[in-house]
Amino acid sequence: MTQEAYVTQGPLTTEAGAPVADNQNSETAGVGGPVLIQDQSLLEKLAHFNRERIPERVVHARGAGAYGTFTLTRDVSRWTRAAFLSEVGKQTETFLRFSTVAGNLGSADAVRDPRGFALKFYTEDGNYDLVGNNTPVFFIKDAIKFPDFIHTQKRDPYTGSQEADNVWDFWGLSPESTHQVTWLFGDRGIPATLRHMNGYGSHTYQWNNAAGEIFWVKYHFKTDQGIKNLTQEEANKLAGEDPDSHQRDLRQAIEAGDFPSWTVQVQIMPAAEAANYRFNPFDLTKVWPHEDYPPIEIGKLELNRNPENVFAEVEQSIFSPAHFVPGIGPSPDKMLQGRLFAYGDAHRYRVGINADHLPVNRPHATEARTNSRDGFLYDGRHKGAKNYEPNSFGGPFQTDKPLWSATAVSGATGTHEAPGHAEDSDFVQAGNLYRLMSEDEKSRLIENLAGFIAKVSRDGIAERAVNNFRQADGDFGKRLEAAVQALRG
Incomplete structure (x- = not known):
């Protein structure tokens, strides 16, 4: 489905198409009189x-x-029956939205914050949305904590500002955040541009093949432009001088024909290996070590066309991890399970119940056939078709072919923690990440963390925050404690 070309020539009209006689002067009751409601x-x-x-x-x-x-x-094809992944050389149109997490619409690009990496595949089986970040992990592992976490990152309802007390109080009381916080305050916490950073699906997803076999998969998008980052000082300067730096860089690169690209890789775990893996493979705060499941290159992603209208195509674009296609499905990842509802619900509130009808959101390689009708901005596309199923008038029908394969469950319902595994520590991977860093990288990490922790008002909050990093690595905690104490006097 394509949009009709917008006609720019001819008389200016009202929204209803009537010509406008005067677009410079309001109608008044006589010269200098009050404006008329007519x-x-x-x-x-x-x-x-x-x-x-x-x-x-x-x-x-x-x-x-x-x-x-x-x-x-x-x-x-040995791992998934997804049609858009069925043939080497096959191309699928995509739309990728980058974003910061905590900032509002008018905030600066060059800030220390994770970057959203939301990718829509316009496949022949409908749209598949892969909603990830530029980090392979996240701060929490259960969606029930997400509103609380975001409240700490946003403006305090009393002060109207982001408060270091709120941020570090929550992180200190949530040891699972230690790995992601180490990522965020390291060198990759402030990408130089959107083109010079990786993307990750972050969550674990299900792939299922034609035989019904299940595999757990993680997605990686490795930038072909190379990793480039900003120091805190560089970012502070750039954010003040050019708040739109990342958006402008992406647009201008594509306008110049310098199309950014990413090499797409997956890690694949046979389903039978999940139960006895050394840590919970569905824990969003952890990565799968590459020595256990080496990344496999499967494709190339290229960005080659800018939106024609930022509001219509970037702001009104919607992504939901619940948008699956045959051959791909969810995993028991508790953060993912919560997002399956929350993203669609947010779009229904924010854009409207018919947001999927907008050109950027509707399928491009097939046509949506539903029995949904009416609501805000409904365009009458169904005409006289019946709006129920089954019917005898040639309406759409169910396929009896599930998109993903069933997974076994057992036990009583309840508010359970995720199943325990041998190495389900909140600190091991944060410590591993720290020990992988060069001495210069460690110094910058300590400086970035200490500068923020030192802003909290209570010693107890600062001490608890430092203690999480001490448990990740003794040297990490010792150096961070000294740096915080020096700044706090």
Whole structure:
């Protein structure tokens, strides 16, 4: 489905198509008199202007995006029956939205914050959304903690500012965050551009093949431009001088034909290995070590077309991890399970119940056939078709072919913690990451963390925060403690 070209020539009209006689002067009761309510051109303009913005995203409000193509370079049919992954050389149109997490719509790009990496594949079986970040892990492992976490990153309801007390109080009381915080305050915490950073699916997903076999998979998007980052000082300067630096860089690169690309890799775990793996493979705060499951290159992602309107295509774009296609499905990852509901619910509130009808969101390689009708911005696309199933009038019908394979469950319902594994520590991988760093990288990490922790008002919050890093690595904690104490006097 394509949009009709917008006609720019000819008389200016109202939204209803009537010509506008005067777009410079409001209608008044005589020269210098009060404005008349019968000036419908004026009222229509003002009313539309008042409604030009929709509520910004609670998280990931600040974003940029571009269209592109995904090209499959390896046969993966032994692991998945997904049609867009069925043939080497096959290309699928995509739309990728980058974003910061905590900042509002008007915030600066060059800040220390994870970056959203939300990718929509317009496949022949419908849209597949892979909603990830530029880090392979996250701060928490259960969606029930997500609103609390985001409240600590956003403006305090009393002060109206982000408060170090709130951030470090929550992180200190949530040891599982230690790994992601180490990532965030390391060198990769502030990418130089959106083109010079990796992307990750972060969650574990299910792939299932034609025989119904299940595999657990993690996605990696490795930048072909190379990793480039900003120091805190460089970022502070750039954010003040050019708040739109990342958005401008991406747009201008594509305009110049310098199309950014990423090499796409997956880690694949046979389902039978999950139960006895050394840690919970569905824990979003942990990575799968490459020596256990080496990344396998499967394709190339290229961005090659800019949106024509940022609001229509970037702000109104919607992504949901619940948008699966045959051959791909969810895992028991408790953060993912919560996001399956939360993302769609956010879009229904923010953009509207018919958000999927917008050109950027609707399928491009197939056509959606549903029995949903009416609601805000409904366009009447179904005409006289019946809106129920089954029916005898040639309406759409169920396939009896599930998108993903069933997984076994057992036990009583309840608010359970995830199943325990031998190495389910909140600190091991944070310590491993620290020990992989060079001495210069460690020094910058300590400086970045200490500068933020030193801002908290209570010694107990600072001490608890430092103690989490001490448990990850003794040297890490010792150096961080000294740096915080020096700053706090």
